[in-house]
Amino acid sequence: MVVPSSMxxxxxxxxxxxxxxxxxxxxxxxxxxxxxxxxxxxVRACAERGFFKAVNHDVPPRAxxxxxAATAAFFARAAPEKQLAGPPDxxxxxxxxIGTNGDVGELEYLILHTSPDAVAHKAMAIVDRKDPxxxxxxxNEYVEAMRQLACQxxxxxxxxxxxxxxxxxxxxxxxxxxxxxxxxxxxxxPSRCTAGDPKSGGGAGIGFGxxxxxxxxxxxxxxxxxxxxxxxxxxxAGEGVWVQVPPDxxxxxxxxxxxxxxxxxxxxxxxxxxxxxxxxxxxxxxIYFAAPPLHARITPxxxxxxxxAPRRYRPxxxxxxxxxxxxxxxxxxxxxxxxxxxxGDVAGExxxxxx
Numbered sequence: 326m327v328v329p330s331s332m333x334x335x336x337x338x339x340x341x342x343x344x345x346x347x348x349x350x351x352x353x354x355x356x357x358x359x360x361x362x363x364x365x366x367x368v369r370a371c372a373e374r375g376f377f378k379a380v381n382h383d384v385p386p387r388a389x390x391x392x393x394a395a396t397a398a399f400f401a402r403a404a405p406e407k408q409l410a411g412p413p414d415x416x417x418x419x420x421x422x423i424g425t426n427g428d429v430g431e432l433e434y435l436i437l438h439t440s441p442d443a444v445a446h447k448a449m450a451i452v453d454r455k456d457p458x459x460x461x462x463x464x465n466e467y468v469e470a471m472r473q474l475a476c477q478x479x480x481x482x483x484x485x486x487x488x489x490x491x492x493x494x495x496x497x498x499x500x501x502x503x504x505x506x507x508x509x510x511x512x513x514x515p516s517r518c519t520a521g522d523p524k525s526g527g528g529a530g531i532g533f534g535x536x537x538x539x540x541x542x543x544x545x546x547x548x549x550x551x552x553x554x555x556x557x558x559x560x561x562a563g564e565g566v567w568v569q570v571p572p573d574x575x576x577x578x579x580x581x582x583x584x585x586x587x588x589x590x591x592x593x594x595x596x597x598x599x600x601x602x603x604x605x606x607x608x609x610x611x612i613y614f615a616a617p618p619l620h621a622r623i624t625p626x627x628x629x630x631x632x633x634a635p636r637r638y639r640p641x642x643x644x645x646x647x648x649x650x651x652x653x654x655x656x657x658x659x660x661x662x663x664x665x666x667x668x669g670d671v672a673g674e675x676x677x678x679x680x
Contacts, residue, residue: 349570350374354477355381360484367478368485368593375581375596376555378570379478382577384470389546389574392467392509392611395460399451400433400511400609410435410451415651416506417447423533428655430533431602432512439468439505439613468507471544471613472498478579479542479615486589488628494588497617498541504616504643505540512552512600512608532602536655537595539646540616541588543580547572547610556597567599583660584617584646587638590625595660619644639665 350370356363370377399407404420413419413436420433435451437444444464448457476495483491498505512532532552547553553570570578586595602608617623624640641663650659 349568350377351576352377352379353381354379354383360481364481364485367481371482371579371581371585371593373594374555374557375594376598377579378573379474379577379579380573380575382474384474384577386575388467388470389611391463393548393609395463396435396509396511396611397609399435407433410447416443418451423655424651426652426654428534430600431530432510432532432600434511435509437464437507439472439503439507441465444468464507467611468505468613471507472505472615474544474577475542475613475615482593486592486626486628488626493626494541494585497621498615500618500621502618502620504619504647506614506616508612508614510600510608510610510612512550512602512610514605514607530602532600532608534655535597535599537597537659538580538582538612538614539584539650539659540582540614541584542582542615544613544615545578545580545610546576547574547608549574550604550606550608552600552602552604552608553578553610554599554601556599565597582614584623584643587623587641587660587663588626588629590629590634591637592629617643619647636665638663639667 350373352363352366352370354363367377399410407418407420409418411418413434415424416436416438418433418435421429421431423430437447441461445457445461448460448464451457451460475498479494479498480491483494488494497503510533535556545553549572551569551572553572554567555570556565557568558565580598581593581595583595585593600608600610619642621643622640623638623643623646625636625638630636638660646659646663649662653659
């Protein structure tokens, strides 16, 4: 499957150079070889693949189990009851339609802002109208665990990239006005799937189409059902190849988002991925999207810009990027619209703070 428009310039260069990136990178977050090696390992995974599987993390199993139970109970409701939590604007409950530009998938979903006030506002219509505090507590517990994991990963990336302030990336998502989201996707057992790419496995249908995540970082956890696929460069084939990610409910899958690719001047790559459906039982996945405030200014960090690596992306705000995103289809390469068309800055020509 040749998909030249789907691959970043970095990955096209890797394919041209004969580099092959096989397999799913797994990172032991307990740092058996020390923190320095852990930070370097995460940078390698994010630069070469754009994602990794995090194991031996500190997220308590109780947080994920409670959220799974609460959201499974919600999706088991009759359609009219679930629709009380919608329509997605873009937050709330939705089914099949993804955005407003014609994208559809074999799924239903719930999108919430991660601020406690926003969660409380939706709790009454989502799980337990008699005790909405229960759902609020479950979501807030999970969100806090994901925020801590995201900050840990971003801090390690900051160290591995040699940033003057290794916490500069995590500071973007801990602001009180962070625009982070949580999305729960439910892929019911399909009674009829649309025909898909034969390379995706048995003509399975598309549950969620090919895309990159627009935010800084995404943390995904799913049940034990197959479906997640990532697009990796394959030098032997000379093109991008869809690779099935084996499910592991005990692990978290960390994706580089568009903003992190821009912040690192293309050194870290925003992974293109999709979900195919066709399994004999439903797939349930939860994704935490770590995002900065809407007014945050996104521009390549000074340490990532040099004479041999001029600035690739012009400065923009997260609000500007989101506005553009909502005008495009899922598969569009959004960052292409934000390339720096000038000569590009070099090290020492600082654009200022990220906010």
